[in-house]
Amino acid sequence: MKIYVSLDSAAKALGADEVAEAIRHEARARGIEVDLVRTGSRGMIWLEPLVEIDRGAGRIAHGPVTPQDVPALFDGTADSLGPTDDIPFLAGQTRLTFARCGITDPLSLADYEGHGGLAGLRRALGMEAAAIVEEVKTSGLRGRGGAGFPTGIKWDTVRQARAEQKYIVCNADEGDSGTFADRMIMEGDPFSLIEGMIIAGLGTGATKGFVYIRSEYPDAIAIMDRAIRLARDGGLLGPDILGSGRAFEMEVRIGAGAYVCGEETSLLNSLEGKRGVVRAKPPLPALQGAFGRPTVVNNVLSLATIPVIFEKGAQHYADFGLGRSRGTMPIQIAGNVQHGGLYETAFGLPLGTLVNEIAGGTASGRPVKAVQVGGPLGAYFAPHQFDTPFGYEEFDGAGGLIGHAGIVVFDDTADMAGMARFAMEFCAVESCGKCTPCRIGAVRGVETIDRIAAGDPDATAILTDLCETMTAGSLCALGGFTPYPVMSALHLFPEDFGQAREAAE
Ligand code: SF4
Structure with a gap:
């Protein structure tokens, strides 16, 4: 048994x-x-x-x-x-990235291989770097960390850069509220991430990889460490990958718990032992990244999806999805729901299907009031927007973003003015301090929402103006995207900001 x-x-x-x-x-x-x-x-x-x-x-x-x-x-x-x-x-799921998670022993290389693991790597070992990158481009894979930048194009920039040393950096600083897919992969199928990083190395000429994991994930850190040792013992890592004569090494680096270190340049500073402050771009990390060398920075899910793309072929992956959102997305369902968890599916499912059918509606049994999609910087969606299909452009068109595909559900007891205040407060606490619109703007944002709550008739216009300044003038997404939850809450639920509106009227 x-x-x-x-x-x-x-x-x-x-x-x-x-x-x-x-x-x-x-x-x-x-x-x-x-x-x-x-x-x-x-x-x-x-x-x-x-x-x-x-x-x-x-x-x-x-x-x-x-x-x-x-x-x-x-x-x-x-x-x-x-x-x-x-x-x-x-x-109901289409599990490509999570095909083995929950099925295999995460620390058994034999189990991994017995369930399709390493087939992609063996294929990639027989390909030229340019062909590897082309395969990733054909798959349509886009960065799963949130920005949605085409992974193959990023790899190609690094491949074409001339340098003695290049790096693959895995961004495992999963800090968005309501997200846990990176952690699940690292704890449940760590070899898929290792295999994906090796293939990334083969495609770009990088021979060293770092997995940058947030310190709040001690189990993921321990499992990744053990998996890397097992991979080395099994001939996957080192100077001669599976007897191919190709080299790749990797190690885990641990973050210190700053949300902004999920931003790639801030992560690179932290990885190098410096303070996690955002770097101005250019130069792009693809040309001057870790330790000044050409570097691929990819999210856990992007890299863990690479093996299945090479195992089943880029076209197989690209055949799933909607518009420019190709393949599958591991959607993380959290908040006030009956059925919370990870649901991997092809892009295109309407938000309402995810919330009302798959998640089973609210755990409280009360009506859904709002859904925040894409972490603490994501916009709120109201039930009248539930026909929005899950896709990068589709959410962008609806004034939001899918980010790392976390959805957090709220019932009709939620105070959206309070949630807007929380977004500004979060930004004020987590700001790296490099640019003024974010560092000062977030603090003023909290004060201005308090003025709205106190009935100040001028405060709503000031908040709108402040959000426009933060969007246009912030150096990175933390300051630039915080207006999404704030302004969507204000537009969708003006009654929650009622004191100011009544005073204004
Ligand atoms: Fe730093 Fe905020 Fe500016 Fe980003 S937007 S660089 S977190 S101060």
């Missing part, structure tokens, strides 16, 4: 370690041989701790399970959710 329990930190926070220990204890007490495998998470957080039991006819799901439920699992009398793959939340 094989039993699968997640080691993902969200599952652990809900008691997965205690359930795993209870399973070991029960098996010993009954004298039953059990193969207990700790996997990544399937992404159905409301069912964690999820226990899957395979008695030879496939995995049957049970969850959420407590240690007290474990004897019934062994007796075969516990409530069952049926075959895991048939659970609607999973069955």
Whole structure:
């Protein structure tokens, strides 16, 4: 009998370690041989701790399970959710980036290879660098960190740069509220990220990679560290990748917990041991990045998607999606929802389908009031905008952004003026201080929203003017995008800013 329990930190926070220990204890007490495998998470957080039991006819799901439920699992009398793959939340997905997450042992290279891993790398090892980059361009992959810049074009700039040393830097400083996909990949399928970084090295001529992980992710740091050691022992890293004569090495670097270090130039400063302050561009990191060398900076999801593109072919990936948003997106559903978790699907699904059908509406049972898409700098969407398809241009056209594809749902008790104030406060706290519109503007923004709340008739116009200045004059997205949540809250929910409006009237 094989039993699968997640080691993902969200599952652990809900008691997965205690359930795993209870399973070991029960098996010993009954004298039953059990193969207990700790996997990544399937992404159905409301069912964690999820226990899957395979008695030879496939995995049957049970969850959420407590240690007290474990004897019934062994007796075969516990409530069952049926075959895991048939659970609607999973069955409706198109899992390309997350194909192995929750299925394999994250630290077994043999398991990884047995589920399609390394096929992409073996193919890439037989290709010229220019052909590798062309494959990525054909796939249509765009940066999954939020900016949506075409990954192949970024790689091509680095490939064509002349330098003794080039770098691949993985941005794992996942700081957006409501996002957790990077962490899930690092904890649940770390070899996919390693494989993607090696292929990036082959395509650009880089021989060294860094995974920059936020310090708030201790489990991801530990698992990535162990996976890199295992990859080195398995001949994936070092001077002779899989006997090809090609070299690639990598290591983990740990951030110190600043939101702005998710911005690529600030991240590079932090990686080099300097203060995490944004650099002016140009020069582009692709030409002068880490330690002044040409550098690819890609998000975890972008790099972890590379292996499947090379395994199945760029066209296979590009065949999914909508418009210029090709492939799939791992969407992270959080906030006031019944079914929170990770949902990977081709671009194009309407926002309302995600919120009302897949997430099952609010956990409180009250009407949905607003959905913030794209992290703390993302705009709010109201139910009348729920037909917006999930895609870069489509969200841009609706006055928002998809960012790192986190969606946070609020019911009708949310105070949107308070949320707007929080956005400005967040910017004031996290600002790196380099440019005035953000450093000073965010502080003035908090004060101005307080003036609106106090009924000042002039304050709304001042806030609008301030947001325009921040958008136009900030050096990076932190100051430049903070107006998205502020202005969308003001436009969509003026009644929440009612005191000022009444006073103005
Ligand atoms: Fe720094 Fe803010 Fe300016 Fe970005 S917008 S460079 S975080 S001060």
